[in-house]
Amino acid sequence: MSGFVEFWFDFSSPYGYFASHKVDVAVAKAGRSTIWKPFMLGAAFKVTGARPFMDVPLKGDYCVHDWARLGRYYRVPWVQPDPFPVATLGAARVFYWLDNEDPGVAKAFAKAIYHAYFGEGRNISLPEVVVDVAAGVNVNPQRVEDVIASPQWKQRLMEASAEAVSRGVFGSPFFIVDGEGFWGADRLPMVAEWLERDGW
Amino acid sequence: MSGFVEFWFDFSSPYGYFASHKVDVAVAKAGRSTIWKPFMLGAAFKVTGARPFMDVPLKGDYCVHDWARLGRYYRVPWVQPDPFPVATLGAARVFYWLDNEDPGVAKAFAKAIYHAYFGEGRNISLPEVVVDVAAGVNVNPQRVEDVIASPQWKQRLMEASAEAVSRGVFGSPFFIVDGEGFWGADRLPMVAEWLERDGW
Secondary structure (H helix, E strand, O other), X not given: OOOOEEEEEOOOOHHHHHHHOOHHHHHHHOOOOEEEEEOOHHHHHHHHOOOOHHHOOOHHHHHHHHHHHXXXXXXXXXXXXXXXXXXXXHHHHHHHHHHHHXXXXXXXXXXXXXXXXXXXXXXXXXXXXXXXXXXXXXXXXXXXHHHHXXXXXXXXXXXXXXXXHHOOOOOOXXXXXXXXXXXXXXXXXXXXXXXXXXXX | OOOOEEEEEOOOOHHXXXXXXXXXXXXXXXXXXXXXXXXXXXXXXXXXXXXXXXXXXXXXXXXXXXXXXXXXXXXXXXXXXXXXXXXOHHHHHHHXXXXXXXXXXXXXXXXXXXXXXXXXXXXXXXXXXHHHHHHHOOOOHHHHHHHXXXXXXXXXXXXXXXXXXXXXXXOXXXXXXXXXXXXOHHHHHHHHHHHHHOXX
């Protein structure tokens, strides 16, 4: 088998953030490449009836504790952002615009957005923060502002979110490998093993 | 640090079933022992508002596929039981009765119940099935029938379920190690690492 490993995530998802540090290396070890696909987790939650973890009794407290613990475990920067979660439409629209031109730049932008939010606690729902983060990876600020407000990239993100739901993606992160879906950052070792063993 | 690793689970939980095959060995490697603690996941769901996975669009289909895949991955017997999920009050009451007398026998009974349900598809909500499974690990059938209907062991299980919720257990399996909670079968390797490294 060959083909890309799809990495579906929401920019407001802590587990997506942690997975973003690991997925490329894990997949590259198996001789594959990734395609990063941000989507609006809210679109999936409308179908599943799920709520943000923070709003769920018991689970919310667990997750806050778990995220800080995972930050130490993976040795990646972690701050609990406030506000959390936030709408990440602007960042995701910019991602797809960049991805259309150069997936490498789009990936660098995605990592910078994730770092801004979960590594520094900056509010990535604000257009000016998205513009500033994009500038940090050498993307023209005026173009970014235009893209955030553009019907074309709004539409592109809506299509991506609809595609996620149509393919059974109900959480973030979610990996799709040769048609097999794996939900959760914890499953990344299993994804790698799936690739190495060519499934089971 | 020392002390037991608590393994909280519901007898109707597939992920609890898979974890039951792994938890004792993983914990023993770190020089620790487990305490098995069945509880009524429904008691936690009342607090969290969660629904059984099967009832959740997208997630239900994912889980059915995932469980069969995990059966092959872990090389343990797997059948998708029908009906599923079922109430497992009787089995859990018998567990606590046995546990009070001999935790080793209780654990053997728990494994036999899990196997009956997820390995053979038998309906473990039926008292006669619980009695038969108990007989298979040399437990007196008449005593089992009495325990299933006993207010004492009904009360014991209610207390266990209340304890679960009060300690933040919202899913199955859930591991508690030195006050640290870990949710999900996928986290067992992390639990083992936590034990080896004495936390992080």
